Amino acid sequence: MTEIDLEAENKAIAQEYKELLRISYQTLSDEDKKLIRKAFDVAVDAHKDQRRKSGEAYIFHPIAVAKIVASEIGLGATSIAAALMHDVVEDTEITVEDIEKMFNPKIAKIVEGLTKIAKVKTEQDISLQAENFRKMLLTLHEDVRVILIKIADRLHNMQTMGSMADYKQAKIASETLYIYAPLAHRLGLYNIKTQLEDLGLKYTEPEVYNEIVSKIKETKQEQDAYIKDISDILSASLKEEGVDFIIKGRPKSIYSIRRKMRAQNVSFEEVYDKFALRIIYKSNAHDEKFLAWKIYSVVTDHYRPSPSRLRDWISSPKSTGYEALHITVMGPKGRWVEIQVRSERMDEIAEKGYAAHYKYKNADDDEEHGLEIWLNQLKEALENQTSSAVDFVEDFKLNLYAKEIYVFTPKGDIKSLPKGATALDFAFSIHTDIGLHTRGTRVNGKLVPLNHVLNSGDQVDVITSQNQKPNSQWLEFVTTSRARTKIKNVLNDNARRIAEDGKELLTRKLRHLKITLNESVVNELVNYFKLQTSLDLFYRIGIGAIENQQLKDFAAQKSNTLVNFFKKTIKRSPSGQNEQISKNEISKKYDLLVFGKEQEKLDYKLASCCNPIPGDDVFGFITINEGIKIHRKDCPNAISMQSNYAYRIIQAKWIDSSQEEFIAILEITGFDTMGLANEMTKVISNQMHVNIQSLSLSGDAGIFKGRITVIVQNNSVLKKLIDNIKKVDGVDKVTRIYQN
Numbered sequence: 001m002t003e004i005d006l007e008a009e010n011k012a013i014a015q016e017y018k019e020l021l022r023i024s025y026q027t028l029s030d031e032d033k034k035l036i037r038k039a040f041d042v043a044v045d046a047h048k049d050q051r052r053k054s055g056e057a058y059i060f061h062p063i064a065v066a067k068i069v070a071s072e073i074g075l076g077a078t079s080i081a082a083a084l085m086h087d088v089v090e091d092t093e094i095t096v097e098d099i100e101k102m103f104n105p106k107i108a109k110i111v112e113g114l115t116k117i118a119k120v121k122t123e124q125d126i127s128l129q130a131e132n133f134r135k136m137l138l139t140l141h142e143d144v145r146v147i148l149i150k151i152a153d154r155l156h157n158m159q160t161m162g163s164m165a166d167y168k169q170a171k172i173a174s175e176t177l178y179i180y181a182p183l184a185h186r187l188g189l190y191n192i193k194t195q196l197e198d199l200g201l202k203y204t205e206p207e208v209y210n211e212i213v214s215k216i217k218e219t220k221q222e223q224d225a226y227i228k229d230i231s232d233i234l235s236a237s238l239k240e241e242g243v244d245f246i247i248k249g250r251p252k253s254i255y256s257i258r259r260k261m262r263a264q265n266v267s268f269e270e271v272y273d274k275f276a277l278r279i280i281y282k283s284n285a286h287d288e289k290f291l292a293w294k295i296y297s298v299v300t301d302h303y304r305p306s307p308s309r310l311r312d313w314i315s316s317p318k319s320t321g322y323e324a325l326h327i328t329v330m331g332p333k334g335r336w337v338e339i340q341v342r343s344e345r346m347d348e349i350a351e352k353g354y355a356a357h358y359k360y361k362n363a364d365d366d367e368e369h370g371l372e373i374w375l376n377q378l379k380e381a382l383e384n385q386t387s388s389a390v391d392f393v394e395d396f397k398l399n400l401y402a403k404e405i406y407v408f409t410p411k412g413d414i415k416s417l418p419k420g421a422t423a424l425d426f427a428f429s430i431h432t433d434i435g436l437h438t439r440g441t442r443v444n445g446k447l448v449p450l451n452h453v454l455n456s457g458d459q460v461d462v463i464t465s466q467n468q469k470p471n472s473q474w475l476e477f478v479t480t481s482r483a484r485t486k487i488k489n490v491l492n493d494n495a496r497r498i499a500e501d502g503k504e505l506l507t508r509k510l511r512h513l514k515i516t517l518n519e520s521v522v523n524e525l526v527n528y529f530k531l532q533t534s535l536d537l538f539y540r541i542g543i544g545a546i547e548n549q550q551l552k553d554f555a556a557q558k559s560n561t562l563v564n565f566f567k568k569t570i571k572r573s574p575s576g577q578n579e580q581i582s583k584n585e586i587s588k589k590y591d592l593l594v595f596g597k598e599q600e601k602l603d604y605k606l607a608s609c610c611n612p613i614p615g616d617d618v619f620g621f622i623t624i625n626e627g628i629k630i631h632r633k634d635c636p637n638a639i640s641m642q643s644n645y646a647y648r649i650i651q652a653k654w655i656d657s658s659q660e661e662f663i664a665i666l667e668i669t670g671f672d673t674m675g676l677a678n679e680m681t682k683v684i685s686n687q688m689h690v691n692i693q694s695l696s697l698s699g700d701a702g703i704f705k706g707r708i709t710v711i712v713q714n715n716s717v718l719k720k721l722i723d724n725i726k727k728v729d730g731v732d733k734v735t736r737i738y739q740n
Helices: 003-022 030-046 060-073 077-084 096-102 105-118 126-142 144-159 166-186 190-204 206-240 254-264 288-302 344-352 354-360 370-382 389-400 423-430 432-436 472-476 481-512 519-528 534-542 548-560 638-644 676-687 715-726
Strands: 245-251 275-281 325-330 336-343 404-408 414-418 438-443 446-448 460-464 592-595 618-622 628-632 649-655 662-671 691-700 703-712 731-737
Touching (some): 003 030, 030 060, 030 096, 060 144, 060 190, 077 105, 105 144, 144 166, 144 190, 166 638, 190 206, 190 254, 190 344, 190 638, 206 254, 206 275, 275 288, 275 344, 288 325, 288 336, 336 344, 344 354, 414 423, 423 438, 423 460, 432 438, 432 481, 481 534, 481 548, 519 534, 618 638, 628 638, 662 715, 676 691, 676 703, 676 715, 703 715
Parallel strands (some): 275 336
Antiparallel strands (some): 325 336, 404 414, 438 446, 438 460, 592 649, 662 703
């Protein structure tokens, strides 16, 4: 690099540093600025010889992370300094002890936490990875700033991974959608959560992402005009009422549009609420709630509200601390529009999350805040070493995104629970001891089963008995991770005692068969009986579920052959040679699946969760017992697999070869007209020469719904078939579905 280039780069670094101080959410004292300057100098010196893959000086990355921490998350000088040095210990000779001497124990502790997270290896066994996620989340309770800075680090990495290889982009994006976006959501960082989700979609489903982006651009002018019409009408009335406010038009995120398209099985054009209006008003603490409902009254004077879609998070804030009034109204041209009403304080909390809570929290406020309650429950779950780390991560993720309901205790206290929570979940939310001894529950005065699903506004009374104990069926009665963990602990204690006896019994039985019980033999037995863990094996021996004859069969099989899973993935060429396929272009047939850069032919099975057919974008997933399974890239399970099991994923694509046939299921809806079934049959069989395996149509009050199972050669044929069916008079929508 030339001297002029270096000079320009140094100027750019200095400019970024000034920008960092200027955009800080919190007011920085002279002492704060000195601390940040010192951390900046340490980071610049430590990273002076490092460059990112894009070629730019590495120091731009920690500065960018610090800017996100300072402005978007809104943390103070300690966090900004730690963000500037978050990679120093991992990448250079500087130690945590050095940072403690140069700064203070608090900054050193945060940097140490960030260094531990950075060492989490994701290219490894899922149980180890899940355990590392558990450790990572444990730092959240010790000092939540560690995770907040890590989220900022992940956001900047997502914003700048254009120069990475495709498979790395997909891996990092999947992990982001799997763990970091839900974490940002739970900590109230809605802007960052949205950015992480949109960027995650950009790299996991680039075609879908680009299509939605282009359609948003196409419709932007029309939407801006529509928002202005509503804003002008509401602004005039609000000014008359003397409300001090601003109105913002906010497009829905690309990811939320995609989620809605998928959940409702609709196209982009059919997603109606693609934007929202936000009314942000000035208010003192005393009038805040009164003004919100005054604005609600003004809005509903002009536009008819949907009562079922009113969300009052001012009277009952979300457990993340989010407060707002959401009104869905029928706007001009018969379109539903969401209007969000927030005070400036509520808006700041919604934008900044954690940091703004503490800015507005009163020193004399004794009420334990939702975030603290959640963090305490999280620590309890994290420190429970008896539960599987994999189960913990899955349960944790499920509960992160859960919508909330509000139910009452017999005394009238309010409790927040995830939507779908049951009466038994409520019992465990009160106290573990109450949950474990629950005999029955009354909801609104009526006796209900333990698995009764609660609704907002229910009043729940728990009946307990000291003689009551949990059983395995209780796991089906609960949805919250807290309740599941407590029930599993009790059941596991019992199972562990049986398993200990079972292990001794198995040792004796195998000795008679001339086999010594060791780790290798245990693993073979677990695979042979198709179990998950050694505990499952010992438990089944202990209760007598595995009989002596089955162990004799295992011993006989062991003496004949040792079956290795990877020997199952035999090359599929007739000669057994490693045959390579050198066809670059994909034609209309794409009916042969090949793997990896070498385009090898391997044995595989098609996954039933997404039913891929030739021509679909797919990847291979190496299972433990069933060889390679093929999944669509937009399979509902793809994100979880790519994030958790990256080391098991292999590239796969369809290329030309001799024809095979595949089953595809189409769901068709429309208007019930005479001869419709005959017309569709003509299109499918006569025009397209496609075989129909099954056809079922049903009509109801002039509307029909049908399902057709067809046999096709590939995706091209299927797409053409769908287009032709759509042209049949009376057909409204044709959707490919992936499960019977």
